[in-house]
Amino acid sequence: MKQLTPSRKKLVNNSITYGIVIIAYIIIQILNAGGMISPAIQGQLVPICAYITMAISLNLVVGFSGELSLGHAGFMSVGAFSGVVVSLSLQQAIPSGPVRLAVAMLVGAVLAGLAGFIVGVPVLRLQGDYLAIVTLAFGEIIKNIINILYVGVDENGLRFSIANEMALGLGEGGRAILKGPMGVTTNVKLSSFTAGFILVLIALTVVLNLVNSRAGRAVMALRDNRIAAESVGIQVTKYKLMAFVTSAVLAGAAGALYAMNYSSIAAKKFDFNTSILVLVFVVLGGLGNIRGSIVAAAFLTVLPEFLRKLNLDQYRMLVYAIVLILVMLATNNESSRIFFSSLRQKLFGSFKRKGGAR
Amino acid sequence: MAKKFEKPKMVPVPSHSIVPERDLGKLPVLECQHLGIDFGGLTAVNEFNITIGPSEIAGLIGPNGAGKTTVFNLLTKVYQPTRGTILLNGKDTHGMNTAQVNQAGIARTFQNIRLFNNLSVEDNVKIGLHNQIRYPMWDGILRLPKYWKQEKLAHESALELLSIFGMQDLASHEAGSLPYGAQRRLEIVRALATNPSLLLLDEPAAGMNPSETAELMENIVKIRDTFHIAIMLIEHDMSLVMGICEGICVLNFGQIIAKGTAEEIQANPKVIEAYLGSQKKGGGKR
Numbered sequence: 001m002k003q004l005t006p007s008r009k010k011l012v013n014n015s016i017t018y019g020i021v022i023i024a025y026i027i028i029q030i031l032n033a034g035g036m037i038s039p040a041i042q043g044q045l046v047p048i049c050a051y052i053t054m055a056i057s058l059n060l061v062v063g064f065s066g067e068l069s070l071g072h073a074g075f076m077s078v079g080a081f082s083g084v085v086v087s088l089s090l091q092q093a094i095p096s097g098p099v100r101l102a103v104a105m106l107v108g109a110v111l112a113g114l115a116g117f118i119v120g121v122p123v124l125r126l127q128g129d130y131l132a133i134v135t136l137a138f139g140e141i142i143k144n145i146i147n148i149l150y151v152g153v154d155e156n157g158l159r160f161s162i163a164n165e166m167a168l169g170l171g172e173g174g175r176a177i178l179k180g181p182m183g184v185t186t187n188v189k190l191s192s193f194t195a196g197f198i199l200v201l202i203a204l205t206v207v208l209n210l211v212n213s214r215a216g217r218a219v220m221a222l223r224d225n226r227i228a229a230e231s232v233g234i235q236v237t238k239y240k241l242m243a244f245v246t247s248a249v250l251a252g253a254a255g256a257l258y259a260m261n262y263s264s265i266a267a268k269k270f271d272f273n274t275s276i277l278v279l280v281f282v283v284l285g286g287l288g289n290i291r292g293s294i295v296a297a298a299f300l301t302v303l304p305e306f307l308r309k310l311n312l313d314q315y316r317m318l319v320y321a322i323v324l325i326l327v328m329l330a331t332n333n334e335s336s337r338i339f340f341s342s343l344r345q346k347l348f349g350s351f352k353r354k355g356g357a358r
Numbered sequence: 359m360a361k362k363f364e365k366p367k368m369v370p371v372p373s374h375s376i377v378p379e380r381d382l383g384k385l386p387v388l389e390c391q392h393l394g395i396d397f398g399g400l401t402a403v404n405e406f407n408i409t410i411g412p413s414e415i416a417g418l419i420g421p422n423g424a425g426k427t428t429v430f431n432l433l434t435k436v437y438q439p440t441r442g443t444i445l446l447n448g449k450d451t452h453g454m455n456t457a458q459v460n461q462a463g464i465a466r467t468f469q470n471i472r473l474f475n476n477l478s479v480e481d482n483v484k485i486g487l488h489n490q491i492r493y494p495m496w497d498g499i500l501r502l503p504k505y506w507k508q509e510k511l512a513h514e515s516a517l518e519l520l521s522i523f524g525m526q527d528l529a530s531h532e533a534g535s536l537p538y539g540a541q542r543r544l545e546i547v548r549a550l551a552t553n554p555s556l557l558l559l560d561e562p563a564a565g566m567n568p569s570e571t572a573e574l575m576e577n578i579v580k581i582r583d584t585f586h587i588a589i590m591l592i593e594h595d596m597s598l599v600m601g602i603c604e605g606i607c608v609l610n611f612g613q614i615i616a617k618g619t620a621e622e623i624q625a626n627p628k629v630i631e632a633y634l635g636s637q638k639k640g641g642g643k644r
Contacts, residue, residue, distance in 0.1 A: 213498025221474050221485045228472035232552050233460035233489045
């Protein structure tokens with residue numbers, strides 16, 4: 001087989017990743033048109049896209065930047081609720097659904113990016129465990145703030161309160177959008193599978209292009225050897241922050257997409273468990289392996305539904321946990337890795353193992 | 359980067375100079391005055407005064423634990439000095455961090471090799487070119503024409519730099535998978551990519567056999583002549599130090615005990631006592 005240059009190899013690898021996403025989209029659209037997808041799975045399509053975007057963006061921080069972040073759901077939450085508020089308050093101004101969704105996702109992304117910047121500036125001076133703890137705290141703080149936040153809209157614009165719905169003092173024709181612990185109960189569903197697919201493609205393009213550029217190399221250099229990276233003139237905080245904010249922006253957009261798929265949504269949806277779930281996607285798919293993140297996010301979101309179908313309902317979470325452990329063991333164990341690669345060689349001859357989207 | 363307030367130039371303390379004749383009267387690339395650092399109560403380096411000319415190859419030798427690598431870490435601000443001044447091309451580096459010192463002109467290698475092991479050899483050099491070939495993050499994400507132009511330039515420059523050691527064929531290999539000697543050479547290439555005016559080499563010949571060391575000596579001189587830079591090296595291999603260093607500085611217990619040319623150092627009784635005398639036969643420490 002012809003030896004490929006690294007840049008060519010990267011190109012081939014990235015094309016495969018894009019190809020998988022596009023083909024999956026086409027297949028699902030065809031099956032959908034033929035009515036061959038159950039409503040349960042249909043309802044999961046948008047969340048899958050949102051989770052894939054979350055996993056891709058978290059991989060940028062955990063896999064490429066090498067920082068453990070446990071508050072990724074916080075950014076999703078910021079994007080989700082700012083997106084919903086924007087979408088509901090612009091209902092008259094922008095009648096077109098897809099345009100309003102795009103605007104909502106954009107605003108959600110920008111605000112999540114801003115939150116990422118504010119958290120990142122002090123936090124990225126910390127290292128290792130400290131960073132994990134502070135991001136964890138951030139996720140909880142965001143959840144609790146949104147839990148007490150009331151937002152309403154009337155002809156004078158947006159109104160905020162942290163007391164109760166009455167304190168908003170809404171005028172004639174005004175209505176409350178976000179009602180504290182109740183969350184949003186009157187959302188208009190705007191998300192579609194196509195919008196999710198486009199978001200995944202955008203996230204994929206941003207992350208893959210970023211890691212194969214000057215800034216991405218700086219981020220990976222800091223991960224591999226911080227002292228050496230500094231000694232060749234790379235500013236630590238700048239590039240750590242860049243990766244963190246980019247990741248937050250994508251998570252914000254994913255949050256807006258996710259929220260716009262439900263008619264009611266509350267802050268407790270984006271708690272610590274969601275952060276961990278996304279982290280599981282990333283670790284299971286492989287740190288720094290974008291294609292792995294995509295497959296893991298899709299697979300693990302569908303798995304519980306699939307088990308429900310097999311009438312394993314009582315054992316659903318048990319099987320889920322066992323599958324997780326087995327996959328982790330299989331992918332991260334040296335001897336099993338050798339076994340799989342020799343198996344692959346027997347099956348495909350000299351076909352070489354591809355190292356993911358690195 | 360904001361320009362730092364430049365302190366008035368200090369009057370150089372006499373008798374520091376081990377600068378070769380051709381560099382006399384030129385602005386020294388490095389001038390350390392009263393440099394020192396304490397770790398708690400321990401004084402690791404004290405009263406370190408040295409001047410290095412812009413085309414000099416200087417050696418820093420001394421027994422194990424003398425503080426040689428600490429001096430390198432002070433110069434590159436891995437540690438912030440407790441006392442003293444470092445003038446780089448006449449500019450005070452006070453308050454700069456490691457990355458800023460590198461941008462101001464000091465590049466280094468490490469005693470325990472520090473490469474970006476998971477990345478390719480070419481990428482390692484490209485990371486060294488980080489501040490030389492620049493384009494904004496957005497051009498990278500959106501793949502604008504500037505990205506392609508600058509990446510092509512980076513690719514060509516990386517291969518050209520690798521060709522110093524004839525390593526261009528290894529460009530696509532993973533840096534961590536290279537043999538030891540090649541890793542040491544790659545570290546030098548990466549340091550050179552940052553376009554320094556002073557290159558610090560921390561034990562460049564460690565683990566090399568005599569013929570590899572001889573080749574390295576030739577290459578160090580070649581690098582000095584082609585890049586017009588000063589080189590300061592820590593080395594235990596006396597054949598290398600005595601062979602190519604024009605000025606040698608001997609460190610013991612964090613203090614400079616002797617400075618001079620190879621002949622002067624070899625004849626210095628203090629050095630023989632502190633350093634070479636600890637071994638029955640003079641010469642190789644390893």
